[in-house]
Amino acid sequence: MTDHSSDIDSVSGKSTTGHEWDGIKELNTPLPRWWVITFYLTIVWAIGYWIVYPAWPLISSNTTGVFGYSSRADVAVELANLEKIRGDKMVALGAASLADIEKDPALLALARAKGKTVFGDNCAPCHGSGAAGAKGYPNLNDDDWLWGGTLDQIMQTIQFGARSGHAKTHEGQMLAFGKDGVLKGDEIVTVANYVRSLSGLSTRNGYDAAKGQKIFAENCAACHGDTGKGNQELGAPNLTDKIWLYGSDEASLIETIGQGRAGVMPAWEGRLDPATIKAMAVYVHSLGGGK
Amino acid sequence: MNKAVNPNELQPADDSGPLYAARKKVYPQSVSGTFRRIKWTLMAICLGVYYFLPFVRWNRGLGAPSQAVLIDLPNSRFYFFFIELWPQEVYYFTGLLIVAAVALFLMNSVGGRIWCGYLCPQTVWTDLFYAVERLVEGDRRERMKKDKSSDPLKLERISEIVLKHSIWILIAWWTGGAWVLYFSDAPTLVKELVTFQAPMIAYIWIGILTATTYVLAGFMREQVCTYMCPWPRIQAALTDEWALNVTYRYDRGEKRTSVKKAAELRALGQQVGDCVDCYQCVAVCPTGIDIRNGPQLECIQCGLCIDACDNVMAKIGRPKRLIGYDNDINIHRRQEGKAPIYRIVRARTVVYSAIIAAVGGIMIYTLATRSLLDVNVLHDRNPVAVKLSDGSIRNAYTVRLLNKSGYDRVIAIDADGPVNSTVHVVGVDSVTPDRPMIVIPRDSTSELRLLVTAPADNNPEKSIPVRFHVTDIGLGVVASATDNFVSP
Numbered sequence: 001m002t003d004h005s006s007d008i009d010s011v012s013g014k015s016t017t018g019h020e021w022d023g024i025k026e027l028n029t030p031l032p033r034w035w036v037i038t039f040y041l042t043i044v045w046a047i048g049y050w051i052v053y054p055a056w057p058l059i060s061s062n063t064t065g066v067f068g069y070s071s072r073a074d075v076a077v078e079l080a081n082l083e084k085i086r087g088d089k090m091v092a093l094g095a096a097s098l099a100d101i102e103k104d105p106a107l108l109a110l111a112r113a114k115g116k117t118v119f120g121d122n123c124a125p126c127h128g129s130g131a132a133g134a135k136g137y138p139n140l141n142d143d144d145w146l147w148g149g150t151l152d153q154i155m156q157t158i159q160f161g162a163r164s165g166h167a168k169t170h171e172g173q174m175l176a177f178g179k180d181g182v183l184k185g186d187e188i189v190t191v192a193n194y195v196r197s198l199s200g201l202s203t204r205n206g207y208d209a210a211k212g213q214k215i216f217a218e219n220c221a222a223c224h225g226d227t228g229k230g231n232q233e234l235g236a237p238n239l240t241d242k243i244w245l246y247g248s249d250e251a252s253l254i255e256t257i258g259q260g261r262a263g264v265m266p267a268w269e270g271r272l273d274p275a276t277i278k279a280m281a282v283y284v285h286s287l288g289g290g291k
Numbered sequence: 292m293n294k295a296v297n298p299n300e301l302q303p304a305d306d307s308g309p310l311y312a313a314r315k316k317v318y319p320q321s322v323s324g325t326f327r328r329i330k331w332t333l334m335a336i337c338l339g340v341y342y343f344l345p346f347v348r349w350n351r352g353l354g355a356p357s358q359a360v361l362i363d364l365p366n367s368r369f370y371f372f373f374i375e376l377w378p379q380e381v382y383y384f385t386g387l388l389i390v391a392a393v394a395l396f397l398m399n400s401v402g403g404r405i406w407c408g409y410l411c412p413q414t415v416w417t418d419l420f421y422a423v424e425r426l427v428e429g430d431r432r433e434r435m436k437k438d439k440s441s442d443p444l445k446l447e448r449i450s451e452i453v454l455k456h457s458i459w460i461l462i463a464w465w466t467g468g469a470w471v472l473y474f475s476d477a478p479t480l481v482k483e484l485v486t487f488q489a490p491m492i493a494y495i496w497i498g499i500l501t502a503t504t505y506v507l508a509g510f511m512r513e514q515v516c517t518y519m520c521p522w523p524r525i526q527a528a529l530t531d532e533w534a535l536n537v538t539y540r541y542d543r544g545e546k547r548t549s550v551k552k553a554a555e556l557r558a559l560g561q562q563v564g565d566c567v568d569c570y571q572c573v574a575v576c577p578t579g580i581d582i583r584n585g586p587q588l589e590c591i592q593c594g595l596c597i598d599a600c601d602n603v604m605a606k607i608g609r610p611k612r613l614i615g616y617d618n619d620i621n622i623h624r625r626q627e628g629k630a631p632i633y634r635i636v637r638a639r640t641v642v643y644s645a646i647i648a649a650v651g652g653i654m655i656y657t658l659a660t661r662s663l664l665d666v667n668v669l670h671d672r673n674p675v676a677v678k679l680s681d682g683s684i685r686n687a688y689t690v691r692l693l694n695k696s697g698y699d700r701v702i703a704i705d706a707d708g709p710v711n712s713t714v715h716v717v718g719v720d721s722v723t724p725d726r727p728m729i730v731i732p733r734d735s736t737s738e739l740r741l742l743v744t745a746p747a748d749n750n751p752e753k754s755i756p757v758r759f760h761v762t763d764i765g766l767g768v769v770a771s772a773t774d775n776f777v778s779p
Contacts, residue, residue: 288717
């Protein structure tokens with residue numbers, strides 16, 4: 001560098017850098033010292049940072065730094081803590097009986113919160129996020145239950161499912177009376193109209209009620225009962241109420257009787273821990289339809 | 292900076308000059324008098340309230356905090372003596388801020404920067420720090436001399452400096468310490484603090500406030516008011532010609548002469564000003580200005596120059612209040628030989644007072660009549676309605692009950708909706724059919740799932756309003772909320 005301390009601009013009285021363009025000289029205006037010091041400090045800081053924290057990428061990993069810090073490890077610790085906090089509460093839930101959970105406001109709130117989350121993750125694809133169900137997938141808000149609506153019955157259904165293949169699963173299905181050749185076409189139509197009449201729905205003109213009753217008694221009453229009230233042991237629905245899983249119109253009924261029905265509810269035992277299944281049973285029961 | 296600028300003396304714009312004006316250190320002299328007494332009193336009150344309020348106890352019953360003023364962040368509650376506020380009642384603070392702002396405007400239109408001069412924390416703490424400085428290092432002249440002295444530091448001087456800063460830091464530390472006591476039970480926190488068992492956040496906040504107090508009151512002082520605070524600018528826009536301000540009555544003061552010369556001239560029957568140019572008003576000023584240059588941005592109107600001048604006037608046998616609370620209108624009136632007039636009641640003071648009264652009145656009214664029992668209802672969205680096996684329709688609601696009182700309540704829920712409908716709360720076995728009864732613990736909320744069922748033979752229209760009444764069985768207090776009952 002040239003020494004230009006003697007090179008003083010006559011107008012401002014400041015020194016110049018010695019650079020000159022067509023007689024115009026550049027004033028020497030150095031950065032303020034505090035600024036320069038701060039700048040150097042940031043460099044020192046950055047070097048220190050490289051040393052103590054993970055910084056430089058290597059071929060397949062990166063420098064780890066002498067502090068051994070890892071954001072992934074931080075997350076792992078946080079998650080472990082969360083599990084611990086949840087664990088304590090879930091133990092209380094696991095220890096209490098289903099009935100006691102519903103009686104204890106704190107446990108009920110916990111079970112409902114936990115149940116709602118787990119329901120959203122596991123059950124909502126079929127039953128809907130609000131458990132309103134769809135055709136073939138029961139609405140869990142109402143008071144009509146294929147396999148029983150008490151806390152224990154709901155829990156059993158969640159644990160082992162229906163026609164799920166689990167050793168303890170609910171068995172029993174609606175046979176395909178048409179496809180299997182048990183009933184002929186006109187018989188199916190007749191019995192379908194008879195079933196409609198059970199719950200007070202209108203019937204087709206010229207339908208023979210006596211014949212319908214006879215067909216029902218011979219083929220259906222074994223599961224659905226003489227009066228069509230159903231049988232929860234077999235998952236046979238009550239045919240006298242207002243709730244129809246597959247529809248109550250004649251065409252749907254003919255399809256149901258002709259083709260049969262055998263919806264599957266998976267077994268959740270083994271996939272969800274017992275306390276979670278308990279929470280879910282309480283949640284489903286508390287939706288409003290529980291017995 | 293403090294001298295009146297003569298436009299003719301202004302230099303043409305010079306871009307080579309520094310943009311930074313170095314601070315001229317201020318050495319306020321001690322003074323006694325009316326305004327000094329007012330300032331000591333207000334300082335004692337302000338600091339006394341700030342430092343000791345957290346220790347005031349208030350009995351709210353078992354299990355509730357017994358601190359009179361407490362900001363309980365973990366439980367989101369604010370306690371102020373008999374008042375307990377929940378987060379959703381934050382509008383009371385909005386009202387308080389409105390009242391505070393308008394009160395500031397009112398002060399300003401009545402007596403100028405009363406807030407700045409007597410009550411602002413910056414003024415109060417700076418004043419306290421100056422008092423310490425004066426006690427340790429001596430008055431104005433001694434301090435100036437000690438600062439100017441280029442002698443090598445002697446032990447005595449070093450111990451003075453160390454003592455001064457130690458006391459300052461002690462005060463600053465106490466200030467930070469008092470701050471955190473507002474956020475936790477004070478006696479417990481003090482015990483935890485001294486045994487190093489208090490939460491880290493408490494120490495951090497004490498550290499922050501110790502640092503700000505020490506720096507703002509010990510070093511930045513009047514620069515905070517002059518450069519950092521927006522209020523001097525705002526108040527200048529809010530003032531009017533009738534507002535009383537600390538004013539040098541130049542009608543009385545000019546022309547300035549010496550005591551001796553004034554006596555001679557008066558003997559000859561000539562008109563002489565009372566100001567003897569003793570510079571006492573400048574010496575005592577905590578912002579280092581000369582009040583005789585007229586109203587200035589830097590002036591916090593603490594009134595100390597009034598005391599200083601009064602003392603001088605008493606000594607030379609002239610009437611007091613050459614500097615006093617006054618305005619330019621009256622100076623002109625006196626110059627014209629008319630009697631001064633003071634107008635405290637004028638449009639702006641009336642409007643400000645009315646706003647304060649209105650907002651304050653609304654706040655007090657709502658606070659006095661607010662319900663300590665509240666209910667919010669949220670209709671289930673999915674499904675909105677459920678058909679039951681017997682054909683009846685059921686709607687489900689999430690009901691949130693708020694019990695803001697200091698005791699448990701037994702409440703009953705009724706629903707005014709579809710004809711012959713029934714109400715059930717999940718998890719509640721009602722003794723009285725269709726009238727669920729629940730206990731809500733004191734100072735808490737309960738969230739319940741409530742089911743309303745309309746019978747099959749009386750299915751309502753697509754959507755009809757349903758009103759929920761929550762009745763405190765013991766006290767008969769009722770809260771209600773409205774929602775809809777929907778049919779599929």
